[in-house]
Amino acid sequence: MDTVNVSNQYATNSVTERAEFGDSNTPVIASALEHANMKSLAVKTATGLGVTLVELPVTGMLVLRARDDKPALAAALKSSLQLDLPNVLASNVVVDNGKSYCARWIAPDEWLLSCPLQDAFEIEQNIRTAAGASSIAIVNVSGGFTTIMLSGNNANDVLKKSVTYDVHPSHFTVGKVVNTVFSKAQVTMRCLDTNHYEFIVRRSFADYVWLWLQVASAEYGISIEIE
Amino acid sequence: MFVIYCPYCEEHREEEEFHASGQAHLARPLDPDNCTDKEWGDFLYFRKNPRGLHQELWQHTAGCRKFFNITRDTVSYKILETYKVGESPKVNLEDASHG
Numbered sequence: 001m002d003t004v005n006v007s008n009q010y011a012t013n014s015v016t017e018r019a020e021f022g023d024s025n026t027p028v029i030a031s032a033l034e035h036a037n038m039k040s041l042a043v044k045t046a047t048g049l050g051v052t053l054v055e056l057p058v059t060g061m062l063v064l065r066a067r068d069d070k071p072a073l074a075a076a077l078k079s080s081l082q083l084d085l086p087n088v089l090a091s092n093v094v095v096d097n098g099k100s101y102c103a104r105w106i107a108p109d110e111w112l113l114s115c116p117l118q119d120a121f122e123i124e125q126n127i128r129t130a131a132g133a134s135s136i137a138i139v140n141v142s143g144g145f146t147t148i149m150l151s152g153n154n155a156n157d158v159l160k161k162s163v164t165y166d167v168h169p170s171h172f173t174v175g176k177v178v179n180t181v182f183s184k185a186q187v188t189m190r191c192l193d194t195n196h197y198e199f200i201v202r203r204s205f206a207d208y209v210w211l212w213l214q215v216a217s218a219e220y221g222i223s224i225e226i227e
Numbered sequence: 228m229f230v231i232y233c234p235y236c237e238e239h240r241e242e243e244e245f246h247a248s249g250q251a252h253l254a255r256p257l258d259p260d261n262c263t264d265k266e267w268g269d270f271l272y273f274r275k276n277p278r279g280l281h282q283e284l285w286q287h288t289a290g291c292r293k294f295f296n297i298t299r300d301t302v303s304y305k306i307l308e309t310y311k312v313g314e315s316p317k318v319n320l321e322d323a324s325h326g
Contacts, residue, residue: 088235089236106291108235108291108293110291164241164243178290180244180289180290181241
């Protein structure tokens with residue numbers, strides 16, 4: 001089979017024809033923490049405290065899979081985004097024209113690529129085209145996850161009480177990606193910098209993780225920002 | 228609690244991230260339609276429960292989600308080795324248990 005048909009899940013009539021969404025193909029996905037009303041939380045808290053929490057706007061997420069054809073997937077990712085397929089527990093980031101693309105190692109045959117939401121469909125098509133007839137799989141899981149950022153001087157202290165993983169800066173190094181248990185939820189966490197961490201959590205666990213972070217951060221003082 | 232080395236993540240992780248899936252190396256009858264009820268019943272239901280070394284199948288459920296095998300002593304709880312599915316164990320159960 002040479003041709004691959006992919007439907008753009010966001011370009012359906014049900015979304016585009018509704019007046020409130022305009023006539024663009026821009027996907028409309030509400031924040032996983034819509035009900036928490038971040039705006040009111042952000043106003044109540046002060047800045048410059050020990051811990052800062054941010055929920056990023058819904059990001060494009062693509063699950064990339066390949067086993068025997070891993071070199072083909074790597075080449076396709078390189079040619080379409082200038083991004084290398086990361087090795088064990090690593091991540092690679094490329095920023096192009098203000099757009100950020102990050103590939104994370106999940107398993108020996110699985111990677112998670114994040115990109116701007118409106119570009120996810122195009123990137124999926126580009127990778128598929130570049131990979132040709134190779135045996136790879138791409139699944140758009142954009143709506144299934146949310147991204148929460150934890151930063152501040154006490155971010156590492158919050159992490160220490162939340163995960164069993166050794167998060168000492170000498171072990172959980174910058175760029176490292178770890179799938180682990182955060183309290184009782186499964187998260188993909190990445191170290192962006194000293195005291196700056198990213199959690200990718202399933203949408204249905206977003207509320208749980210957020211409330212846990214709020215409680216765990218309370219003793220250091222939290223400021224909640226709106227992205 | 229175990230601290231288990233995942234051969235795929237190449238790191239030690241807490242037991243909380245893993246799920247035990249019972250005895251490893253279960254050989255499915257090659258021709259299930261023509262094997263005896265005893266053979267099929269043994270494959271489906273009967274498991275070893277040794278006092279001593281045991282080869283177990285585990286899954287790194289919260290991590291890479293891959294299955295792998297562990298050779299473990301059920302008396303001391305010591306984990307002698309972990310190895311990927313498809314690989315052969317380095318610890319020989321017969322030699323080690325009598326040694």
